[in-house]
Amino acid sequence: MSTHPVASATQLRAENVTLGYDGQDIITDLSLTIPDGQVTSIIGPNGCGKSTLLRGLGRLLAPRSGQVILDGAPLAAHSTRHIATRISVLPQAPTAPSGLTVADLVSRGRHPRQKWYQQFSATDQTVVENALLATDMAQFANTPLEELSGGQRQRAWISMTLAQETDILLLDEPTTYLDLAHQVDVLELIHRLNREHGRTVVMVLHDISLAARYSDHIVAMKNGRIMTQGHPEDVVTAELLRDVFGLAAHVVSEPTAGRPHVIPLGTVQAALAGANRTD
Amino acid sequence: MKRSSAPRTQATTTSISALRLGPVSLRLNVRALVVAGALGVSLVASMALHIAFGGSPLWYPDVLLALFGNTADTAVHLAVTEFRAPRMAAAVLVGACLAAAGAITQTVARNPLASPDVLGVTSGASLGAVAVLVIAGGGHAGLSGLAATVGLPVAALAAGLVSGVAVYLLAYRRGIDSYRLILVGLGISGLAASLTTWILTLGDVTSAAQALTWMMGSLNGKDWALVQPAATIAAVLLIAALLCDRWLLLTSFGEDVAVSLGTRIGLVRLIALTIAVLLASVATVVGGPVAFVALASPQIARVLSRSVVPPVGISALFGAVFVLLADAIAANALSAPLPVGVITAIVGAPYLIFLILKYQRRLT
Numbered sequence: 253m254s255t256h257p258v259a260s261a262t263q264l265r266a267e268n269v270t271l272g273y274d275g276q277d278i279i280t281d282l283s284l285t286i287p288d289g290q291v292t293s294i295i296g297p298n299g300c301g302k303s304t305l306l307r308g309l310g311r312l313l314a315p316r317s318g319q320v321i322l323d324g325a326p327l328a329a330h331s332t333r334h335i336a337t338r339i340s341v342l343p344q345a346p347t348a349p350s351g352l353t354v355a356d357l358v359s360r361g362r363h364p365r366q367k368w369y370q371q372f373s374a375t376d377q378t379v380v381e382n383a384l385l386a387t388d389m390a391q392f393a394n395t396p397l398e399e400l401s402g403g404q405r406q407r408a409w410i411s412m413t414l415a416q417e418t419d420i421l422l423l424d425e426p427t428t429y430l431d432l433a434h435q436v437d438v439l440e441l442i443h444r445l446n447r448e449h450g451r452t453v454v455m456v457l458h459d460i461s462l463a464a465r466y467s468d469h470i471v472a473m474k475n476g477r478i479m480t481q482g483h484p485e486d487v488v489t490a491e492l493l494r495d496v497f498g499l500a501a502h503v504v505s506e507p508t509a510g511r512p513h514v515i516p517l518g519t520v521q522a523a524l525a526g527a528n529r530t531d
Numbered sequence: 532m533k534r535s536s537a538p539r540t541q542a543t544t545t546s547i548s549a550l551r552l553g554p555v556s557l558r559l560n561v562r563a564l565v566v567a568g569a570l571g572v573s574l575v576a577s578m579a580l581h582i583a584f585g586g587s588p589l590w591y592p593d594v595l596l597a598l599f600g601n602t603a604d605t606a607v608h609l610a611v612t613e614f615r616a617p618r619m620a621a622a623v624l625v626g627a628c629l630a631a632a633g634a635i636t637q638t639v640a641r642n643p644l645a646s647p648d649v650l651g652v653t654s655g656a657s658l659g660a661v662a663v664l665v666i667a668g669g670g671h672a673g674l675s676g677l678a679a680t681v682g683l684p685v686a687a688l689a690a691g692l693v694s695g696v697a698v699y700l701l702a703y704r705r706g707i708d709s710y711r712l713i714l715v716g717l718g719i720s721g722l723a724a725s726l727t728t729w730i731l732t733l734g735d736v737t738s739a740a741q742a743l744t745w746m747m748g749s750l751n752g753k754d755w756a757l758v759q760p761a762a763t764i765a766a767v768l769l770i771a772a773l774l775c776d777r778w779l780l781l782t783s784f785g786e787d788v789a790v791s792l793g794t795r796i797g798l799v800r801l802i803a804l805t806i807a808v809l810l811a812s813v814a815t816v817v818g819g820p821v822a823f824v825a826l827a828s829p830q831i832a833r834v835l836s837r838s839v840v841p842p843v844g845i846s847a848l849f850g851a852v853f854v855l856l857a858d859a860i861a862a863n864a865l866s867a868p869l870p871v872g873v874i875t876a877i878v879g880a881p882y883l884i885f886l887i888l889k890y891q892r893r894l895t
Binding site for chain 1: 547549551554555556557558641705774777780781783784785787788790791792793794795839840
């Protein structure tokens with residue numbers, strides 16, 4: 253099932269997409285190629301269109317113009333069920349019916365591959381159990397979701413996306429509402445999934461230092477546009493923080509992996525104390 | 532947090548059990564099966580009880596025997612299969628349809644308050660029925676001929692559908708939001724109710740009185756001419772509802788999760804709600820707007836079977852038993868028979884208050 257398509261260069265890319273909700277466009281004419289087998293983080297200030305872009309990539313939001321290409325064909329040409337076997341999406345603040353146990357939630361990840369007469373095969377069972385093990389959630393298999401801590405609940409949801417057995421994983425702010433230890437916990441898990449299983453990961457992150465630490469590729473957005481993208485060491489610089497976030501900061505090299513680490517000094521206005529600033 | 536090998540033995544005991552045979556595998560909820568079995572037995576017992584007390588009392592075991600095809604006692608057999616059966620079948624139909632409709636709407640709207648009564652379907656159907664009863668009503672003679680056999684059912688069904696569609700369209704804004712659905716439903720419900728009251732003032736007193744009895748939800752004097760075609764439609768709808776069950780759970784996730792799991796959420800919701808509106812309308816055509824059955828049955832079925840969302844089949848079984856017993860009580864409690872809706876309301880209203888209080892506590 254999970255044999256990779258014959259080296260079609262990139263599995264997922266956006267071509268001149270314009271995305272928006274009711275009112276005006278949030279993203280206009282944006283193109284982005286997601287590097288295969290790497291962890292990509294999208295960063296940017298609030299309201300810059302990070303989540304909108306991720307929703308567009310995961311067909312939760314249909315582009316107004318342009319298209320998202322999966323395996324060489326536009327998303328609209330694939331059935332949503334087929335897409336669910338290629339891309340799993342973890343939306344921001346996902347909701348499940350109350351009383352649902354972790355194992356039941358994770359088993360729903362098998363839905364795209366099931367039929368009415370094939371509701372829970374032996375393969376399904378194995379995959380669900382492995383997904384629970386990979387996220388270290390096996391001991392909570394029979395616990396209702398609402399009885400878990402925030403970090404455990406996030407791991408349960410990630411476990412469900414694993415049970416989908418997709419090559420591509422889209423995560424919208426997977427670390428929101430988590431304390432630092434649990435943020436690291438979740439990011440370590442994502443890192444492991446990428447390194448051990450070769451999954452392509454795209455996530456929206458707020459913490460730039462953590463994004464730099466755990467990503468192979470960083471996409472920095474502002475006002476619905478991609479300002480720059482590349483390896484964290486090339487992208488996360490003091491200039492970028494000033495231009496994209498309006499933040500004056502030192503960027504130092506953190507001691508474990510030598511990745512850039514942000515030490516904020518204050519907003520640009522405060523730091524320059526009235527010095528002229530171009531927007 | 533890093534335990535790589537310790538939980539490996541524990542992991543094999545997930546709570547999900549399945550029945551597997553070759554390529555076929557069925558998810559198994561043992562508790563739900565037991566509850567369904569128990570309710571099935573209760574259903575037969577209640578059917579016999581309803582018939583036994585559906586007139587001059589019959590000996591209960593005789594009724595049971597006759598139900599299972601014993602023709603030895605001709606009088607009992609005739610009473611069971613001919614005279615008292617239509618009303619019993621009507622009770623089963625009304626209960627099962629309303630409860631199944633409630634299970635669907637509560638799941639899709641992700642809210643235990645979202646029953647067809649709240650969503651304006653039953654009050655819409657009532658408006659249609661009352662309009663025919665009063666405007667085409669023949670005073671003392673009651674409805675006659677075509678108006679009774681075709682006019683009333685068609686008007687009720689059409690009006691139920693129209694209000695269901697109106698609620699859906701008015702509540703639709705980039706998808707369906709549970710709160711908006713309920714608020715719009717309450718609005719349409721109120722509109723239909725006040726239009727119904729206005730129509731009541733138009734007709735003569737006898738027609739209005741007949742309409743009022745109908746509006747309470749009554750199974751009095753239902754005959755095969757009405758019940759038989761309704762039962763055929765209901766059976767088809769119930770089977771369709773049962774087939775939707777697997778998709779229904781996914782609609783109870785957030786929209787984004789449902790889509791990312793490969794669900795065509797808009798389509799599934801539309802089909803499920805259409806089935807629910809039709810089920811509720813058919814039930815209203817037969818029994819009038821019998822209160823609280825659609826609201827209470829699905830949640831009781833959910834608790835009994837410890838399911839995450841109200842199971843359609845078990846809800847329908849429970850609803851049928853509920854209406855059978857309520858109608859048996861309604862027919863015998865006082866010297867004059869009561870409409871069944873009075874009994875279901877007496878049982879259901881406290882439940883509604885309990886539900887609202889429980890929700891308030893959760894919000895504060």
